Amino acid sequence: MPMLILAAGGLLTANITLAAGKGGEQDIEQAVGEFYTALNALFTGDVGPMKEVWSHANDVTYMGPGGGFQAGWDQVLKNWEEQAAMKLGGKVEPTEMRITVGRDLAVVSDIEKGENTNAAGKVEKVSIRATNLFRREGRKWKMIGHHTDLLPYLAK
Numbered sequence: 001m002p003m004l005i006l007a008a009g010g011l012l013t014a015n016i017t018l019a020a021g022k023g024g025e026q027d028i029e030q031a032v033g034e035f036y037t038a039l040n041a042l043f044t045g046d047v048g049p050m051k052e053v054w055s056h057a058n059d060v061t062y063m064g065p066g067g068g069f070q071a072g073w074d075q076v077l078k079n080w081e082e083q084a085a086m087k088l089g090g091k092v093e094p095t096e097m098r099i100t101v102g103r104d105l106a107v108v109s110d111i112e113k114g115e116n117t118n119a120a121g122k123v124e125k126v127s128i129r130a131t132n133l134f135r136r137e138g139r140k141w142k143m144i145g146h147h148t149d150l151l152p153y154l155a156k
Helices: 025-042 048-053 073-086
Strands: 002-007 010-018 061-063 091-101 105-117 123-137 140-148
Touching (some): 025 073, 025 091, 025 105, 025 140, 061 073
Parallel strands (some): 010 091, 061 140
Antiparallel strands (some): 002 010, 091 105, 105 123, 123 140
């Protein structure tokens, strides 16, 4: 069912598929919006909001636009801290979002579009595929996985 979502300052349309059970679709929309708000804060050097949206469990994974495969909260956090230190600036927003919600897990697939600044100070366009995984922990959805295409200017 198409729905409007407020995320990172704009309205988005998402197709939401409910898997096992109902309830949680509005909560997952909020979690997605919080992640993209946290991502844009990270581009200013602020890693705090990213710490809030992620699960701190040992089974979380991150495969971001710079390459690599981080597993466990300590490795994932270290990567986010390194990215925050780069202060890439700009803004990225999700488009073409598809959300599948289960009882305790949700999958969000989208295209992340926007722009950042590379190490040489040049503005670079961003248009990459992304998959976000969320798990219900207590009464909140927490991110447990983020996987994107590579961005050549960030690849290690």
